[in-house]
Structures are given as structure tokens and as C-alpha cells.
Amino acid sequence: MRLSGPQAFVIAEKLAGPLPAPRQSALRHFRDAGGEAIDQGLVLCFAAPHSFTGEHVVELQGHGAPVVLAALVAAAIAQGARAARPGEFSERAYLNGRIDLAQAEAIADLIDAASTQAARAAQRSLDGVFSARVAALTEALIQLRVYVEGALDFSDEDINWLGEAALHQRIAQWLADLDTLLGEAAQGRRLREGLVIALTGRPNAGKSTLLNRLAGTEAAIVSPTPGTTRDLLRENILLDGIPLTLVDTAGLRDTDDAVEREGVRRAREALGKAELALFLADDREASDEGAPGAADQALLDTLPAALPVLLLLNKCDLSARPAGVLASEPQRVTLRLSAASGEGMPALQQQLRLHCGSNAGHEGLFIARTRHLTALQAAGSAVRQAQQRLQAAERVELAAEELRLAQRALDDITGPFAADDLLGRVFSQFCIGK
Numbered sequence: 398m399r400l401s402g403p404q405a406f407v408i409a410e411k412l413a414g415p416l417p418a419p420r421q422s423a424l425r426h427f428r429d430a431g432g433e434a435i436d437q438g439l440v441l442c443f444a445a446p447h448s449f450t451g452e453h454v455v456e457l458q459g460h461g462a463p464v465v466l467a468a469l470v471a472a473a474i475a476q477g478a479r480a481a482r483p484g485e486f487s488e489r490a491y492l493n494g495r496i497d498l499a500q501a502e503a504i505a506d507l508i509d510a511a512s513t514q515a516a517r518a519a520q521r522s523l524d525g526v527f528s529a530r531v532a533a534l535t536e537a538l539i540q541l542r543v544y545v546e547g548a549l550d551f552s553d554e555d556i557n558w559l560g561e562a563a564l565h566q567r568i569a570q571w572l573a574d575l576d577t578l579l580g581e582a583a584q585g586r587r588l589r590e591g592l593v594i595a596l597t598g599r600p601n602a603g604k605s606t607l608l609n610r611l612a613g614t615e616a617a618i619v620s621p622t623p624g625t626t627r628d629l630l631r632e633n634i635l636l637d638g639i640p641l642t643l644v645d646t647a648g649l650r651d652t653d654d655a656v657e658r659e660g661v662r663r664a665r666e667a668l669g670k671a672e673l674a675l676f677l678a679d680d681r682e683a684s685d686e687g688a689p690g691a692a693d694q695a696l697l698d699t700l701p702a703a704l705p706v707l708l709l710l711n712k713c714d715l716s717a718r719p720a721g722v723l724a725s726e727p728q729r730v731t732l733r734l735s736a737a738s739g740e741g742m743p744a745l746q747q748q749l750r751l752h753c754g755s756n757a758g759h760e761g762l763f764i765a766r767t768r769h770l771t772a773l774q775a776a777g778s779a780v781r782q783a784q785q786r787l788q789a790a791e792r793v794e795l796a797a798e799e800l801r802l803a804q805r806a807l808d809d810i811t812g813p814f815a816a817d818d819l820l821g822r823v824f825s826q827f828c829i830g831k
């Protein structure tokens with residue numbers, strides 16, 4: 398049991414008798430308000446500000462039976478403590494400046510980590526790796542703001558500071574650094590939140606067969622989500638510890654049937670969220686070079702243009718062509734396989750790994766959340782707007798404002814001035830006692 402706050406030592410003393418010096422342990426009986434011994438264990442004290450929360454903290458380490466623990470908590474409450482809210486210890490650590498908001502989130506991500514990689518990445522974020530990168534961007538942005546605002550203040554003098562090549566080069570460099578960080582944060586988010594993959598193709602292409610085979614591979618966890626419509630089948634699998642959600646988005650045709658229409662609507666929604674599409678086509682209708690048949694091509698053309706596609710020419714056991722990768726372009730990789738026989742499946746898994754970035758070496762990777770990416774993107778678009786104004790030399794006073802907004806977006810990540818509703822959202826997702 399952990400106590401934190403100005404009264405922590407006072408309350409702990411009532412529970413456990415004289416306290417040991419900070420950072421030393423002592424064996425004590427823990428007693429209820431009537432003086433009855435509840436448990437026996439170690440007492441550890443941390444004096445403010447040298448504790449996790451920055452307040453006085455006491456840890457009572459008992460034997461852990463739930464009834465004993467409940468009695469101890471009740472005794473502490475009887476002596477004037479109150480039960481902590483979810484994440485309140487981390488929240489206090491944040492409010493007292495011991496950690497920033499991204500680090501607090503990393504604690505929750507470390508607790509929830511679904512793989513060793515995610516745990517390592519969360520640990521790195523907790524160590525401040527991500528925060529330090531954001532801080533470096535913020536610092537460079539502040540320098541840009543000082544420069545631009547200074548130039549505006551002296552605008553009636555005869556120097557054209559804002560037209561200077563050095564300034565434009567610094568902005569371009571800043572944007573490049575932001576993009577690098579965005580790319581890494583996107584990978585970090587994938588470790589935490591996984592990847593949504595749309596599985597699509599004409600009826601009978603082999604989508605269900607492939608889904609089953611992918612779900613049946615080693616290290617895969619199968620959990621069909623109940624309540625999905627007849628057109629939308631969902632499987633969650635783990636690939637190298639990265640959660641993948643595969644959504645079968647069959648049936649994208651127009652229809653008058655209400656239930657089916659709802660299925661199509663959901664399928665389109667899933668496609669909109671997907672970061673990758675697996676498109677299944679029959680290899681017997683494809684050319685030797687891997688061009689799909691006309692009907693498949695027509696369906697392929699209906700996919701969102703920005704969505705990367707793994708074109709899977711299936712049933713190569715029937716076409717008697719060899720399995721493997723046929724072509725690799727930036728937005729499309731063509732791969733021949735057989736979902737039924739399993740030929741070509743290792744190549745498919747390899748492609749999925751590449752797409753998840755799990756081959757890129759996770760050294761140095763930190764964990765990140767969607768809200769971090771949104772903030773980085775917002776900062777980027779604000780700075781891009783400022784850049785355009787400065788280049789066009791039009792309404793440059795607005796550029797200064799846009800740079801200010803960019804800094805505010807970055808601040809949202811580590812949260813030096815975070816709004817209460819953001820804090821509420823972040824900390825309510827924690828478990829109690831963290």
C-alpha cells in the first residue's frame with residue numbers, strides 16, 4: 398500500500414509505529430485503528446521532494462492477501478487517508494513536475510505493454526527520450542519565433558530580415574526534423590495501438606481462408622469480435638508483438654438490402670481507417686507477370702488512392718506458378734501465394750513485418766499515442782503555413798501567430814500547460830495505485 402501527501406508520514410506512523418529514516422526499511426506490525434495487528438511487513442519512507450510523486454510517500458509492504466490489504470486500506474482511511482483515484486500517483490508526479498505528460502502516459506503504456514518491444518519502447522518514453530525530442534523541436538521553434546517577431550518589430554527599418562535565406566533554411570530544417578520525429582512516433586504508436594488492415598477482394602478469392610491461416614500462425618491470438626455484421630469479420634492477431642486488426646471488407650457493392658447496406662457502410666468505414674489493404678485476387682486470372690484479371694483490377698481501382706496495397710495473387714497451387722514476391726513498388730507489392738496450402742505465407746508475413754516497421758530495428762524506438770501524432774501534425778501544418786506567408790511576404794504578422802500556435806500544439810504533448818480535460822482523459826485510463 399502506498400501513501401502520498403503531506404500527511405503520509407503522520408498516518409503511516411499511526412499504522413506502523415515509529416518510521417525508519419527515509420530510504421531505509423524497517424520491519425513493523427501494521428495495526429488497525431483499535432491497535433489490532435493486521436499484518437507484518439516492511440515500511441519504506443521517501444521524504445518530499447525526493448519521491449515518485451514529489452510529496453511525502455510511504456510504502457507498506459505486507460503479505461498481499463486481498464482481505465489483509467483491504468483491512469490495511471480501511472485502517473489508513475480511518476486514520477485520515479483517502480483512496481487514490483486511477484492514475485492519481487502519476488498525476489501528482491506530473492503536477493509536481495517530476496515527470497511530464499508524455500512520461501506519465503508511458504507509465505500506463507508500460508503497464509499495458511502487450512510485447513517486450515512495446516515495453517522497451519514505453520520504458521524509453523518514460524526515460525524521456527520522446528520528450529527530449531519534442532523539447533528540441535520546441536526550442537528551435539522558439540528561436541524561429543524570436544527571429545520573426547523581432548523582424549516584425551523592426552519592420553520599418555531598412556533590413557529585410559524575413560527574406561533572409563538563413564531563416565528559410567532554418568524553417569525547412571525544422572520541418573524536416575519534425576517529419577523524422579513524426580515517422581518515429583508513428584512507429585511507436587503502432588507498437589501500442591497496432592495496425593488496422595483491410596482484407597478485400599471478390600467473393601471466393603480466399604479471404605476467409607487467408608484470415609484463418611494468418612490467425613492460425615504461431616504467436617497469433619484469435620479473438621473474433623462478437624456482434625459484427627455478416628459482411629464484416631474481424632480478427633486480432635499479434636505479429637512480433639504488434640497487434641494487427643484484420644477486417645474482412647467484402648461486399649463493397651451497392652445493394653438495396655438494408656442489412657447488407659449497413660455492412661457496406663461499415664466496410665467502407667473500416668477501409669477508411671485501414672493503413673494497409675490486403676487485396677486477394679485469383680492467380681489463375683492474372684498474367685504471368687502478376688497483373689490481376691480485369692474484374693479484380695476494376696475493384697482495385699475503387700480502393701482509396703493513398704492506401705498502400707499488398708496485392709495477393711491467391712491459389713497459386715491451382716495455377717501451378719511459384720509463390721513469392723513478384724513486384725515491389727512504393728504503394729503496391731504483388732505477391733503470389735496459396736492461402737489453402739500455405740505456400741508464400743512466410744513472404745506475406747515478411748511484408749507485414751516490413752509494413753509495421755518491425756524489421757527496422759526497434760533500438761531507440763519510443764512509445765507514442767494518436768494524440769501525440771495529431772499534435773505533431775498540427776504543429777507541422779501551422780509552421781508550413783507560416784513558411785508560405787514568409788516566402789510570399791504576405792501578411793507576415795500572421796506567420797508569427799501561426800508559429801505561436803505550432804508551439805502550443807507541441808506543448809500539448811509534454812503538457813506544461815495542459816488543460817484539465819486533457820489531464821482527465823489521460824489519467825482516467827490508468828489503474829488505481831499507479
Ligand code: GDP
Pocket residue numbers: 598599600601602603604605606607711712713714715734735736737738
Ligand atoms: P472468400 O469468399 O474470399 O472468403 O473466399 P474463401 O476463403 O471462402 O474461399 C473460397 C474457396 O476457395 C474455398 O472453397 C476455399 O477452400 C478455396 N480456396 C481459398 N484459397 C485457396 C487456395 O489458395 N488454393 C485453393 N486450391 N483453394 C483455395
